[in-house]
Amino acid sequence: MEESNISTYSSGFALNLDELEKAGLQYGHKLNRVHPKAKYFTIRQNNSDIAFINLEETRKSLVSALNAIKEKVQNQHTILFVGTQASARNKIQEIAEKYNYPFIANKWLGGILTNFKTLSSRITSLKEMENQKASGAWEQFTKKERQLLEKKLEQLEKKFAGIRQLNKLPDMLFVIDPQLHQVAIKEARQMHLPIVAVLDTDDDPNLVDFPIIANDSTRSAIDYILNKVDEVIQEGQKSVSLGKAEGVESSNTSQESTILLNDEVEKMKTPSK
Structure with missing residues (x-):
């Protein structure tokens, strides 16, 4: 496989164009529903009335979003996951519960953030x-x-x-399909929260901080993306655990050094016989 067909993000996991295509991330909505600001990542194929997504843009956007998520995890920030459609709700709940993050899988209640x-x-x-x-x-x-x-x-x-x-406002919002969750997006923007969103050809990518340009309705596409999110959260939490372990070890070493230093000081105070 050509090297250009694979891209990696900060955790070291590869994003392969063939995998993106196999998962169906390239399928958009009908051409007459393409948002004007989504045209830069849409592709017309033959006589099809479907807008296809440029997977190079998908990969680029996914790398950026995954790195942003990992940074939040490493800083031990809270991410609120939102996905109420049938193709997303089970996986959203699964990942959120796995890492003890809050989630909305049924209905967004107006005012959750505002x-x-x-x-x-x-x-x-x-x-x-x-x-x-x-x-x-x-x-x-x-x-x-x-x-x-x-x-x-x-x-x-x-x-x-x-x-x-x-028990406090989340530090980031993760949404599947902004079109379906317009109130959630509006509230997050009003509260100046960074937004990661899986969005399709009918969405305005400028409304979110980290758009993941992909099919936002098919289960296989959503599962693929959320599996990558799962991986990066796991990596982020591992680095936090390692950091804590190193901090404890450093603290213990420092305490031992202080004890040894105090012993030396006491010896200097005691007159030799």
């Missing part, structure tokens, strides 16, 4: 209800009252399941 104080109070209510139920405090209520409480608890759990551990 009205975070209210969101936090709702999450607090959810946790309080769970504690009350577990402690047996609900036993004092009638059967009908307990059923109403159960229903309210289920609703809160469904709404906030993926973001219940979110």
Whole structure:
């Protein structure tokens, strides 16, 4: 295989054009739906009415996005993952839960980012209800009252399941298909959060900081990209762990040196016989 067909990002993993094509990242939407600002990465093939994506642009954008994600991971920042469509929600939830990141896989609730104080109070209510139920405090209520409480608890759990551990604004937003999640993009821009987004030929790439130019609807394409994200998060967390281990070792060495130095000072203070 030609060397130009392979590109690597900072973690050392290769991005192969043949793999991108096999996963179907090159398929866009119909030509009449191409966004004016997406034309630089679209390709017309023969008499097809489908806009194809230039995979060189895909690879370039994916490298940039993966490096940005890795940097956030290494700095131990929080990434909020968003993907509510059927082709993305399971994989989004899988990766987020694997690395203990918050996620939205069902429905974006307006104000998650721009009205975070209210969101936090709702999450607090959810946790309080769970504690009350577990402690047996609900036993004092009638059967009908307990059923109403159960229903309210289920609703809160469904709404906030993926973001219940979110105790501050995230440091980055990762979105599959900005067209589908326009409110999330708008809120992130309003709060000046960096945005990584998998976007297609019908999207404006200028609305996000790190566009991943690719098919944003097919499961195989989404899975391929999220697998690369999985790899880079794993690499980032490994480097954090290594850094902590080296820090502990350095601290222990420093303590040993201080003890030895203190011993030498004490010997100098003690007059020789």
